[in-house]
Amino acid sequence: MNDRPGIDWVQEHRNAAARAAALAVAPPPPSDSLQTVAYTSAGKTLIIGSAEIALKCADQLCGVLPVTVLLTSPGGVAAQPAPRSYSALHCSEIQVSGWLGAFDARWRDAGRGVLRREGRFDLVLDLSAIPLIPAHQKPHGYFAPGSSEPDIATAIGELAQMIGEFEKPKYFRYKDRLCAHSRNGQTGCTACIDICSARAIASAGDLVRVNPYLCAGCGACTTACPTGALAYAYPGAPYTGDRLRAVLASYKGEGGLDPVILFHGAGHGTGLVSALDANSEGQPYGMPARVIPMELHHMASTGIDVWLTAVAYGASGISVLVTESEAPQYAEALEDQMGMAQEILSGLGYAGVHFQLVRAATPGGLGEALANAPAGIAPQQSATFHVAQEKRNALDMALDHLFRHATLQPEYVPLPPRSPFGAIAVDKGRCTLCMSCVGACPSSALMDSDTAPQLRFVEKNCVQCGLCANTCPEDAISLLPRMSFADTRNKTVLLNETEPFCCIRCNKPFGTLLMIQSMLGKLSQHSAFQGNLDRIRMCGDCRVIDMMQSNSPEGGGSHR
Template identity: 45%
Template structure:
């Protein structure tokens, strides 16, 4: 790699080596003895350096003083653009020196090793043989009749046969239900094979299940099994349910169809490579395990449901792990199952209100990392940086492969000098607020790399969010394609996708720090973008799908000012006026959840996605009147108690009802107090007349 020692030292590198591997191990050991925090610009030999640290006398352990590693080789040094990559390398080194994120709460799993293997007899038995020395294995044979292979003659595992009716749960807590109609009871069967010999149709094989389509009811098998009594054709189908810690599914079609299946569930089908990978992982899943609780949820901000009405359903629809479900029949809002959550963060990206936020790391930490990357890059002389967000899994692997390909291929460029890679737990965990924040911090663009590891739901959700962000930037005159979604299945597609034109970065970078609250970050970013925009229009129309900004349009000919929408609004965007019959609206607070629209009994409300920037954006932050009507006054005491339209509407609907005729109809025009007084006065007069 062509390294500029002076530039790298300015970014915080103490020493620049020509070959930071085994040859210069002594230099690392001397640095380790200093007791200072260590950052090593080599990830390939991280295991070596950690081992050297432990073997160095006088060096603190990694528990006392952590050692961090950063890759500057495949991400910049191995590129056709390497000679101009010093600002990028300086930025990567600066970001790698940031403090670790604050620890978050965790979710614990406990597994005693009870594993069920589901599938045809032969394949299930073979898998059980690979697991039996580590796990307590049960077999559930799912392929009836012949062709499923053979069970072992020895009764080494519990065996059942049947059709799976339900499978739910996660590592340590799976609930499996099945129905068995096999005439042979596999618990009673001694596997003497007498039934196999006796069957004239050959309807019984060594999986000890009967192919009923071939059986002609000779019942010779029943006679030879008389002593064991394992065969009974009159036995009714039986239902079973049992708990397991682990599941190995060898069915052709997965029993659990989520893109992100639960921890502890593995589907291998008939793929021998997948089977071996699953077996190796299953053998280690005994004991107690922890994972981060990836999300924070604030039910008060949730726009999913209010008053048994459904509004925003974005998180439920995008979750590829089925970890989120509606709680409309309970307390309202949603329920997020932390044991099923895999930490993709897509729910936090599509959540318009910020009720769901990503916790590992949070937005404040991610914002600090982005700002450090971009400011260090600029300070080292870099221009017009593109922030490349990629996952720590397949995305990182592909970027490293791109760097290696650039060393050997004449056509592959590698990561250009202006492309700053930033690894995140999952690409769907950062959304519109983070992307616009990056543009405000000085990025000329943000590219989100997606590979085949992401669910289709994530691709659709990020596409919608990027369309909204680009519409905002284009409306402000800051360029139409600064935000990009790059779908790459291989190195060639990644290399080609990164060669798009680069727009100039904003003249002045923002200095604000990102907050934990999504809406606050959006407002901070928008304020800075507006300040940098050549012109600020009065209105920017936004795409309808997924917009977190907009207004509500009220049909005043239908609205009766019943104010049901005010009670349903989770963000205080809609409000009444205690001094007059009015419906007020603060556009800045609206999250476009649709609860007002679904709640309105008159169907008088529609959503209109937009960003209203009249008066420099001040107008959207102030309350304005959407509808107001003259009050209806009590015909007895003249006190206002409703609106004219509401009372007229009520009178029209009850005009033909026999219970509201004559005096009863007149009482509808009275306030609650006068209604009671009038009712009692009429009753007293009737009683005096009767006397």
């Protein structure tokens, strides 16, 4: 007898049958070949640690791999019955960076003053109490097992196998034209850099650079990216969308109610889900039949675009499993996105809670959390569209369907700060229409006009990166995070305009009336313009001519 209270067992059995049918129709992964990243290892191994542990590990590996040992403990090297076949050096200030087949190490020899040495290695066994590479997701070929003897033994076993050619998928695609990282020396979006647990992403001027050798394939950068410049490719969102559409349509067709998609990562996540599912019968907190597990390569590889698409397809909720093996910043980012997605659904009148971040380390903890799995309202008519590869386009299709079938249809839904959707407010009293914001905008949300001094805006394109506000010399721009459903969302709207100003010498338009008035106020005491304020009213060419004529022995002063 099952002692879970408050369960409609007739519907529970119907849901279980519907779930089984749904999981059976999930489409296979796409056959498209992915780009790969290749590694080459000759097995040259660096071991770092105290003499007591590091030398024992070196003795085990030296018959299989070429080994160098950097000893971090003081004192001499203990004598051994036979000479060593490897170098063992007492060192300090050790630094390591790189990846499988390309690790660079630098160190200072103990007792040798300022002498520094360096070397390149294929593999690293770091036995330090605190790993020398602090990234949560360690590079391939780098092992930091700590002091646990079983973990050290496992690492030694894996190291012995790491000679030869290796490859992994290139997990991401990067479209630099969409990147909102930086413009004109001003930093805008750093979401991908901040969240990467492998430290594989770095600033590269106006763009970012992703090191494919360090990338571990978690996909968190693509989830956090507001523009879709970084897109997940293992597999892409269109395949995940196909899975969701097929699974949810089958579940509904078989009479299942209130389906919840449980996204979980492979490995530890799959282990927890499988253990809970296998032992649900008779347990107080088993796997609810309406919860449909869906494995991802990593739980952080999907976000608001896929989640809202799932709701549009008919899901009552989305649960995402976070285990102890994932980087802590992932949970924070997913919570932010869930809060934003819930604000949108609530603003449209879809009642209930639709999103749940499940933190669990045991099957029992997972089952207890899923007892309160989301049960929000979904559209009565399920969507049938295919998920687009472009993130913003995929989100637009989901939002369009959700809006058309919503009980409330507001023009705007306010969103929390840092949301990647919204508008800007321009203080017309301060704005001089210098157009620096237009030059800084990475997404073509801000535009000028070829025919008149106008600042124009398309809200759909805005990613709230803040580059316009950071660039504005008059501090005239502020961000308005919100989701717009207004008719003007995809239209060009006028934010500010003024009269053009014509050069007082040649009558050529070269600026705006507001800009010239501002410059007159700010530069009237500048040495270059004292007594020559009319030069501010001249275009660049005429200003130079006027200065040259004034400095000439025959100069006749300013010309108007």
